[in-house]
Amino acid sequence: MYIGSHTLMKRYDECLLKHGYTIEQLVDKASDCLLKHIHGESFSIVCGPGNNGADGLSLAIKLYQQKKNVQVFIFENTNHLSKANAYYLQKCYDLSLSVYLFQQDNLEELVGYMTACDTIVDAIFGFGLNSSPRGIYQSVIESINQLYDQEVIAVDIPTGLQCDSGKPYQSVIYATSTITLSAMKNGFLNPDSYFFTGKVIVEKLDVDDVSEEAGLYQMADDKMMFPLLKERIFDGYKGTYGHTCLITGCIEYKGAALLSAKGCVYSGSGITTVMSDQEVIHALTQFCPEATAVLRPPILQKEDFLRYDAILIGCGLGQSLDSYRYVIDVLEKTKQPLVIDGDALTILSAHTDLLKHQNRDIILTPHLGEFQRLCPFDSQDDMLLVAQDFAKEHHVVLVLKGPYTIVTNGQESYRIRAGNKAMATGGMGDVLAGIITSLVGQGYPALQAAMLGVFIHGYTGDLLAKEDYTVIPSKLIEFIPKAMNNMIKSNPEVTS
Numbered sequence: 001m002y003i004g005s006h007t008l009m010k011r012y013d014e015c016l017l018k019h020g021y022t023i024e025q026l027v028d029k030a031s032d033c034l035l036k037h038i039h040g041e042s043f044s045i046v047c048g049p050g051n052n053g054a055d056g057l058s059l060a061i062k063l064y065q066q067k068k069n070v071q072v073f074i075f076e077n078t079n080h081l082s083k084a085n086a087y088y089l090q091k092c093y094d095l096s097l098s099v100y101l102f103q104q105d106n107l108e109e110l111v112g113y114m115t116a117c118d119t120i121v122d123a124i125f126g127f128g129l130n131s132s133p134r135g136i137y138q139s140v141i142e143s144i145n146q147l148y149d150q151e152v153i154a155v156d157i158p159t160g161l162q163c164d165s166g167k168p169y170q171s172v173i174y175a176t177s178t179i180t181l182s183a184m185k186n187g188f189l190n191p192d193s194y195f196f197t198g199k200v201i202v203e204k205l206d207v208d209d210v211s212e213e214a215g216l217y218q219m220a221d222d223k224m225m226f227p228l229l230k231e232r233i234f235d236g237y238k239g240t241y242g243h244t245c246l247i248t249g250c251i252e253y254k255g256a257a258l259l260s261a262k263g264c265v266y267s268g269s270g271i272t273t274v275m276s277d278q279e280v281i282h283a284l285t286q287f288c289p290e291a292t293a294v295l296r297p298p299i300l301q302k303e304d305f306l307r308y309d310a311i312l313i314g315c316g317l318g319q320s321l322d323s324y325r326y327v328i329d330v331l332e333k334t335k336q337p338l339v340i341d342g343d344a345l346t347i348l349s350a351h352t353d354l355l356k357h358q359n360r361d362i363i364l365t366p367h368l369g370e371f372q373r374l375c376p377f378d379s380q381d382d383m384l385l386v387a388q389d390f391a392k393e394h395h396v397v398l399v400l401k402g403p404y405t406i407v408t409n410g411q412e413s414y415r416i417r418a419g420n421k422a423m424a425t426g427g428m429g430d431v432l433a434g435i436i437t438s439l440v441g442q443g444y445p446a447l448q449a450a451m452l453g454v455f456i457h458g459y460t461g462d463l464l465a466k467e468d469y470t471v472i473p474s475k476l477i478e479f480i481p482k483a484m485n486n487m488i489k490s491n492p493e494v495t496s
């Protein structure tokens with residue numbers, strides 16, 4: 001399943017136009033999608049001035065041609081209409097459909113006409129709405145919401161719901177169901193949006209598939225992720241599964257280093273070496289005796305890293321001057337695939353130029369606050385686009401942590417369907433960084449390692465959250481092997 005934001009959906013339409021479709025053809029195909037899910041005998045179709053409205057007008061024509069009882073309501077019939085809207089409105093007039101024009105003084109009367117129908121179709125605004133519906137639109141939305149006997153079907157998005165966040169503007173249609181076109185809208189991932197959308201049906205237009213060309217995100221679910229995890233091989237040994245180096249922890253933040261090391265070991269790393277302070281190393285022998293350790297030298301040299309397959313820097317590294325130097329040393333002197341997390345990301349924020357000419361796989365795992373430092377953005381910005389552009393510009397795999405964590409390398413983009421609110425506890429991100437580094441060390445390509453790491457982490461948390469109110473990192477780690485085994489056993493390619 002693909003997911004789009006308002007910018008990505010606009011881009012999707014532009015791609016289709018570049019493929020040679022006309023906007024009138026696209027609207028025609030959109031109304032074919034709607035028609036499949038519309039039942040009933042009498043319809044009030046409420047159409048705004050843009051292409052969402054055009055979808056409604058084209059649908060009205062098809063229903064009318066099926067001899068249904070159709071009345072169309074519009075807000076203006078001037079040159080403010082989109083090209084497709086004007087085209088289909090003219091067709092409605094040509095066919096002598098009943099078309100009513102909303103004005104301030106006839107609003108009550110026209111909404112009254114709708115009480116005679118069984119279905120109201122909301123084709124007022126779709127992803128083109130850019131602020132709270134203004135003026136008469138607001139009054140009409142509120143009046144429609146007062147009608148309780150009619151089914152309300154929203155075209156693409158309930159009018160007044162924000163496409164990207166799933167939050168309502170001041171006035172929003174409460175739909176019984178929403179037929180969303182071409183891709184799931186990002187806002188619908190927000191569970192609160194369900195109040196407004198009702199049941200969501202995703203319908204793909206019968207056109208060339210431009211989802212990837214337009215940069216839509218893909219939902220990475222069990223079906224996609226289970227097969228990515230490889231079975232351990234018959235004659236494997238520790239050398240088969242990579243040697244990872246974790247430059248983590250300091251006197252003040254020991255726990256983060258311990259959790260990332262254990263996450264790395266438990267998700268299958270052949271050898272895990274923690275490069276840290278004496279105090280961290282001492283604690284590590286108690287917490288995770290399987291990990292090895294080396295004392296972190298004051299200046300990191302290229303030779304210190306030759307034997308490693310993957311490096312992690314961050315996870316309790318702190319932000320001292322030493323930590324700054326470590327981050328810069330690692331970026332300047334090592335060549336292995338690299339995972340950058342926590343404090344190291346904050347340090348990197350002032351030196352993103354160091355990401356240039358790296359010529360190796362780099363995975364960044366910020367939460368929103370860390371990402372804001374790396375890439376200042378505005379709260380109104382389209383995060384799907386911001387994340388994608390950042391990854392593309394800096395040639396990194398970006399793991400933007402949150403509900404349905406974003407994983408993108410700028411070319412391919414995913415939302416990971418795993419994880420839950422019970423996992424919102426300190427140290428969770430450290431475990432994730434450890435798992436991802438482990439997978440990189442085991443030879444998974446960076447994008448796959450990032451996706452799989454996020455999925456394994458979330459999937460383990462989901463198993464635990466079935467029984468527990470909170471899921472704490474040290475308990476989650478203990479369940480990683482079981483969860484990975486579960487994934488392998490549930491994968492039809494392995495079990496059959």
Ligand SMILES: NC(=O)C1=CN([C@@H]2O[C@H](COP(=O)(O)OP(=O)(O)OC[C@H]3O[C@@H](n4cnc5c(N)ncnc54)[C@H](OP(=O)(O)O)[C@@H]3O)[C@@H](O)[C@H]2O)[C@H](O)CC1
Nearest residue numbers: 030050051052125126127128129130131132134156181182
């Ligand atoms: N591939 C597909 O999925 C297709 C989807 N289609 C449908 O097209 C709409 C998007 O159409 P678009 O024309 O881009 O946008 P809208 O119809 O949603 O809205 C544009 C009009 O809305 C006005 N507007 C914007 N904000 C406000 C506001 N706050 N108050 C009042 N009016 C507002 C805007 O006016 P401006 O002056 O701001 O320009 C426009 O008049 C999509 O959702 C699908 O339904 C197509 O079928 C093609 C294929």
Ligand SMILES: [K+]
Nearest residue numbers: 122125157159
């Ligand atoms: K709508």
